[in-house]
Amino acid sequence: MxxxxxxxxxxxxxxxxxxxxxxxxxxxxxxxxxxxIIGMNAYAAEKRTKQLESVLKLPVAGAEFAPNLVTWLEQRNVDVVDPPADIAEAIEAQEHEVILEITENYPAQWYAQENARVNVYYDGSRESARVARARIDGMLSQYSSQKGRMRMLSRGVDPGSASALLVVRNDLATxxxxxxxxxxxxxxxxxxxxxxxxxxxxxxxxxxxxxxxxxxxxxxxxxxxxxxxxxxxxxxxxxxxxxxxxxxxxxxxxxxxxxxxxxxxxxxxxxxxxxxxxxxxxxxxxxxxxxxxxxxxxxxxxxxxxxxxxxxxxxxxxxxxxxxxxxxxxxxxxxxxxxxxxxxxxxxxxxxxxxxxxxxxxxxxxxxxxxxxxxxxxxxxxxxxxxxx
Structure with a gap:
């Protein structure tokens, strides 16, 4: 030794x-x-916070077909701008991260209380578009849910009856x-x-x-x-x-x-x-x-x-x-x-x-x-x- x-x-x-x-x-x-690791997390957190809190510029094609939807989006920190001439080319050139298109059949479908169609265009392979896409998806889902409940109430139907199950999630993670x-x-x-x-x-x-x-x-x-x-x-x-x-x-x-x-x-x-x-x-x-x-x-x-x-x-x-x-x-x-x-x-x-x-x-x-x-x-x-x- x-x-x-x-x-x-x-x-x-x-x-x-x-x-x-x-x-x-x-x-x-x-x-x-x-x-x-600390630097990357700090940068990612700061960038994500800015993206979530900043004004989202959203090109909307066919905005005249759904003025209420456009107004609802503008009230939620969305700046609705004119759409590009070629949507696919604009997405490929990264001029816009997300583009919303409201079809011309939207008014008829809406007043008939059918599923009114809107198209969301994005490039899923680009990480930079993830936050913008998530914001738009969340807003459209919220708008659809609100209007759907109003339709059911107008017909005297309890909106809660649309769900057959009440799922209560209990996360036991410490x-x-x-x-x-x-x-x-x-x-x-x-x-x-x-x-x-x-x-x-x-x-x-x-x-x-x-x-x-x-x-x-x-x-x-x-x-x-x-x-x-x-x-x-x-x-x-x-x-x-x-x-x-x-x-x-x-x-x-x-x-x-x-x-x-x-x-x-x-x-x-x-x-x-x-x-x-x-x-x-x-x-x-x-x-x-x-x-x-x-x-x-x-x-x-x-x-x-x-x-x-x-x-x-x-x-x-x-x-x-x-x-x-x-x-x-x-x-x-x-x-x-x-x-x-x-x-x-x-x-x-x-x-x-x-x-x-x-x-x-x-x-x-x-x-x-x-x-x-x-x-x-x-x-x-x-x-x-x-x-x-």
Whole structure:
């Protein structure tokens, strides 16, 4: 243990001397994601608020056929303007987001108390038109509902009789579960940070030292190769855990300072600590796997080329669960990345995780890490590693 701690202190001092690299690694790996998320949410909230509160310019073709409808729309922050000559061309050229057309049969259908037809034109593939389309759809639905009830009252029919069922919806979601739903993106960022948090450190202390030809002299000291490897991994794991801590604190503080922008995104201190503990196994697996790959790489560039492949590992299961969520089962806690995703989501939603699930998670993740560490130790002990081949 003394030898392992000595190697850890040596590697940690070497890393801390390069303060610029440490600061860039923390900023890019742990602080960038919270800044981007808060910034995007703030921008999206501000833009949506402006779109909902601003005057909506609505071209209306055939406005003379429904003057009451046009007046009703104008009373609801809608500026009715003249329609373009070619509706389809105007929508395609993005001159207008939504265009309303009132057909010439509208008056006859209206006075006959039939369904009076109006056409709404928009481009559903354009995200920018979503708010305007939703506003118009809501207004037309409200107008149709009001006039429909008036028609029934004029005939002496109770408007409530049009509905055969009275559906009372009871949402049993708790505040914690709503917060977990709003934070679906969080597991991906945290798992990726934990898995690759110490990546550049690992590459430097293994492939970097091989390329600089300083690893060979270190392996010649009177100590077992596995002890040197464990010391290096311990130092890299410490940096990875620091990355996790900084990222979690950044998310926690970001959500606290932006309550008006992200109402449902809440992260308690208890949940923050629980998530940090749950990420330790994947951080160990990441450091161990990178050490094994870097030990088989002759240059830093070769070791860095593995990064693009490793980045996909946490992406695939995380996005698969986001697109196609399935009920949590016991076997999931034994699968790397899937287990972390399910565990973090359970913590965010305030759900209890049983002792059996935690035991399966801890034993399986540590077993995987032990297998990878054994392979890395075998590689470190080989003659080719000592000779730099």
């Amino acid at each position: 003394t030898l392992i701690l000595t190697v850890m202190r040596k590697e940690w001092r070497d890393l801390m001397r390069d303060r610029r690299t440490v600061l860039i690694g923390l900023a890019m790996g742990a602080l960038l994601a919270p800044a981007l 505040e914690a579960s709503r917060a977990g739903q709003a934070l679906l993106f969080l597991p991906y960022f945290l798992i990726l940070t934990a898995f690759l948090g110490g990546a550049y450190f690992v590459i430097d202390v293994t492939a970097g030292e091989r390329e600089r030809e300083s690893l060979e002299s270190l392996l010649l000291v009177p100590a077992a190769a596995w002890q040197i490897m464990v010391g290096k991994i311990g130092a890299c794991l410490g940096f990875g855990l620091m990355m996790i801590t900084v990222a979690l604190l950044a998310f926690k503080l970001s959500f606290s300072f932006a309550p008006n922008l992200i109402v449902e995104m809440k992260l308690s201190w208890l949940a923050t600590g629980a998530i940090a503990l749950s990420l330790i196994p994947i951080a160990l697996i990441g450091v161990s796997l990178l050490t094994l790959l870097a030990a088989n790489a002759k240059t830093v560039k070769e070791a860095q080329s593995y990064m693009s492949v490793l980045t996909l590992l946490p992406i695939i299961p995380t996005f698969a669960l986001m697109i196609n969520p399935i009920k949590t089962q016991l076997w999931m806690y034994a699968v790397p990345f899937v287990s972390q995703n399910q565990l973090i989501m359970a913590i965010l939603r305030g759900e209890a995780v049983g002792a059996l699930e935690l035991a399966v998670y801890a034993v399986s993740q540590l077993a995987i890490a032990a297998i990878i560490l054994s392979l890395a130790a075998w590689r470190y002990s080989s003659e080719r590693m000592a000779l730099g081949r």
